[in-house]
Amino acid sequence: MREREQEQSSANGPIYLRVRDQIADQIENGLLQPNSRLPSERVLAESNHTTRVTARLALAQLEAEGRIYRSNRRGWFVSPPRLVYNPTEDYSFSDNVVAQGRVPATETLDVTTIEANAWLAAKTGLAEGDPIVRLHRRRQIDGRSVLVENIYLNARRLPGIETFDFNRSLWKLMREHYGLELARKQIEMFPTALVDPQAEALGVNAGTAGLYVTRCSRDNEGCFVEFDEEFWLHDTLSIQVDVR
Amino acid sequence: MREREQEQSSANGPIYLRVRDQIADQIENGLLQPNSRLPSERVLAESNHTTRVTARLALAQLEAEGRIYRSNRRGWFVSPPRLVYNPTEDYSFSDNVVAQGRVPATETLDVTTIEANAWLAAKTGLAEGDPIVRLHRRRQIDGRSVLVENIYLNARRLPGIETFDFNRSLWKLMREHYGLELARKQIEMFPTALVDPQAEALGVNAGTAGLYVTRCSRDNEGCFVEFDEEFWLHDTLSIQVDVR
Incomplete structure (x- = not known):
């Protein structure tokens, strides 16, 4: 909640949802394969020209949708098919x-x-x-x-x-x-x-x-x-x- | 996450889960009826001798389990049967x-x-x-x-x-x-x-x-x-x- 309040938005809605859309597209297009590791929060933030708070919100959203999962502090991974x-x-x-x-x-x-x-x-x-x-x-x-x-x-x-x-x-x-x-x-x-x-x-x-x-x-x-x-x-x- | 770190725990595990158990018991025993309104966070914190952060964690847990829901900023309510x-x-x-x-x-x-x-x-x-x-x-x-x-x-x-x-x-x-x-x-x-x-x-x-x-x-x-x-x-x- 606190993080949400710090989150920036643009005319197209919250920025974290645009970052989410980009990662979701990469998963659907096969650029990110099941069980492959996502770039770190820092790298995601830099490559999307945004903050780590925004990158973390995008990752949490993708996790809630079941598209990525976190493994034992080793990072974020693409979910395999259900x-x-x-x-x-x-x-x-x-x-x-x-x-x-x-x-x-x-x-x-x-x-x-x-x-x-x-x-x-x-x-x-x-x-x-x-x-x-x-x-x-x-x-x-x-x-x-x-x-x-x-x-x-x-x-x-x-x-x-x-x-x-x-x-x-x-x-x-x-x-x-x-x-x-x-x-x-x-x-x-x-x-x-x-x-x-x-x-x-x-x-x-x-x-x-x-x-x-x-x-x-x-x-x-x-x-x-x-x-x-x-x-x-x-x-x-x-x-x-x-x-x- | 930040709130979780501030949360206290006791020998019986995190305190918010004990507060959760008490509210869940009241729902199961019919002391709190479907669609009835829960006490405010402040009242819940005081009656359980704990902090508002802990009360809020307990409410979030009950919401995630589907036992209570939030309605248009009017407060928390007991979920009706599925x-x-x-x-x-x-x-x-x-x-x-x-x-x-x-x-x-x-x-x-x-x-x-x-x-x-x-x-x-x-x-x-x-x-x-x-x-x-x-x-x-x-x-x-x-x-x-x-x-x-x-x-x-x-x-x-x-x-x-x-x-x-x-x-x-x-x-x-x-x-x-x-x-x-x-x-x-x-x-x-x-x-x-x-x-x-x-x-x-x-x-x-x-x-x-x-x-x-x-x-x-x-x-x-x-x-x-x-x-x-x-x-x-x-x-x-x-x-x-x-x-x-």
Whole structure:
């Protein structure tokens, strides 16, 4: 806000938006390739004959739009294409990433057995106190962390699930070891801000824009199997649905 | 950033997040009702024994999460529930808002006949230069502006469409006057930042978080009918899909 007040404007509106337009054009024309590093604030300011305050506003705007991202104080980089996600299709994160020519990775951060609290009971239909295996994972695309997730599994429906290796597709594990096909999924998605601990796990500032996705899955008998709560970086996902 | 550096922290993390938690609890417990006004920054700071800088950080965090919104310098208000939108179902904005017990309104801001440019040709399958009627509308829920949209209509498929009243459901107009049922829709949604002119039309600062939604609709023969580009405020919509 304070910076905004210092920002100059011209007859064509605020100067930072003109700097933004120039950089956005360079990205769209391929002069700046995905994952390539942008010039420093100082260089951007000089080459646009403006101040570093203005250059920083232009970069913040491009970040908010999902066109560039900041990486661990190493500078600003051009965002790669968003991963296309169709909630009506039945594929795993890993298969979807590979199908789009990119490289997935999954890290299991924590596995704990807990009891369902009131919130989880309402989300899953279990009773408060029922046993749940909570899995905390971070997932990457091409080496960039794009989401952290909490997966809540029905421990009675999936006995011994906590002993498996979770750095792989959970759906394949369910199919192969429990003969389980997920029959019904309720999915909810909305924009939100990432706070800690999710922001910290993704290496971004608290308050960074994100997309919150939940998915509640049941088996053929309607029995609750899995509730997945995902926190995505705002610039990594595009939701696409084709309705006929 | 500068404010963040001045912010105090305690053993339990930054103080602004504790203030945020208290206000969020009051909202969840119904002590603060939807659309009710929050106490001023000064009052919040005093009642939480902290500074106005800290109170402001807590409010900004709650805004980013979609729990509160700012209205025309009249102060901060509790966000009403998000409108549920199921992209796989076929209903109009107005019908959907009414079905959720709320009051829709639509304002037509502009109607112009244009020629398809390269971007529109790629989105619609029309040839560059083909005639398109562009409709610019703002839509409200319970008196709050929640989205602005650009609708691009195939002028050859809908002759005379520019002469109708657009402050109503376009889909009903197509059905009743053109005998047209939309047979196929391709929908894309992703988080973004609102810039001018959309931000201005919604009465928010440029850079406010938003959700970008496009919908391309065709008739039974696959002929392009309508391309709708919507800019939603980030805290007004929840996308829900039920997959069986």
